[in-house]
Amino acid sequence: MSALVAISVTTAILSAVWGWVAICFGLLAWAGFLGCTSYFAAPYEGAKGLLISLITNLSGVFWALMIMKGGEYISLDIMAYVLTGVVTLFMCLQAKQSWLAYIPGTFIGSCATFAANGDWKIVVPSLVLGGLFGYTMKRSGLWLHSRFNKIDESAIA
Template sequence: MSTLLAISLTTGLLSGIWGWVAVSLGLLSWAGFLGCTSYFASPTQGVKGLGISLLTNLAGVGWALVIIYGSQWFGNEIIGYVLTAMVSFFMCIQAKKQWLSFIPGTFIGACATFAASGNWQLVIPSLLIGGVFGYLMKASGVWLQARSQSKGALPQTTL
């Protein structure tokens, strides 16, 4: 079995389970899929990649809240745009730190927060659990592929 097929199978199965978990816990299924996507897109994989993906998602939530509440506080549309520009700069420059190096993960977290109208209490667990599901999708797919190869490599015997 190819790695792609194995990951596709486990991703399909776990996506259905995630949908049920999200509804059961009252989470945002789409935000969970963003967390999952963030892990899959991260250039670093494994547990370290999951950590980087989750931390950048959380940083993005925080930056979005700075934009949302800062814009409300200033109450001026032009100042809101300036604040957005400044925060976007910081969202990128934070990548100098290894654990915050995945810039798309930061923007994913921010976009999820904007899409949820700033409801970070719902976005954060959705992103985090979704990220863990992404990790499990890939790890279980890699395991399945390796398992299928080892079984195929066994010598054939006749009975």
Template sequence: MTTLTAIAITTGLLSGLWGWIAVSLGLLSWAGFLGCTSYFASPRDGLKGLRDSLVTNLTGVGWAMAILYCSEFASVEIAAYAITGVVSFLMCIQAKKAWLSYIPGTFVGCCATFAANGDWQLVIPSLLFGGVFGYLMKSSGLWLAKRQNRIELQNSEPGVESSRS
């Protein structure tokens, strides 16, 4: 079994589970999938990748709320666009800190907050659960591929009866 096939299997199973959990808990399933995607796209693997994606997703939520809050006080529409530009600059420049260097994760959190009309109380747990599900999808897929390949290797050794007969 290829690693891709194993990850596809576990992702399919856990995606269905996530959909059910999201509905059951009243979370945003689409925001959870954004959190999952953010993890999968992270340049790091494992728990470091999860940490990076979750931290930057959360800073993105904070930046979105800053844009929304400051824009409420903008008396001219163009000022709201200027605020968005300044905050977008800050979202990128925060990457000077290594633990905030995953810029796409920041924009995922920001966009999810905009899409949810600023309902950060709903976006945050959805992104967090989604990120964890992304981690579980990939790590369980890697485990499945490794296990399956070890079994296939054992079955192909001389003197071992093949189950394919």
């Protein structure tokens, strides 16, 4: 079994589990899948990739809230767009810090917050648990791949 097939199998199983967990705990399944996707696309592997994706996702939640809350105090639409541009500038500039350098992770957290109308109390656990599920999907798939290959090698010997 290839690593891709093994990761696909564990991802399929754990995606179904995540959907059930999200419903049981009143979380946003789609936001969890964004957290999972953020981990899979992170520039680092393993725990470091998980940490970077989670930190940047959460920073995106913060930046989205800054835009949303700041927009409440602005009466001119054009100024709300200016605020969006300024905050987006900072979302990108934060990448000067290595632990915030995964810009897509920041935008994933921000977009999830906008999609949930600023309800960060549900977005944050959904993103975090989704990221943890993504990590588990990949790790368990790699484990399955290694187990399957050991069985194949012993059958040959």
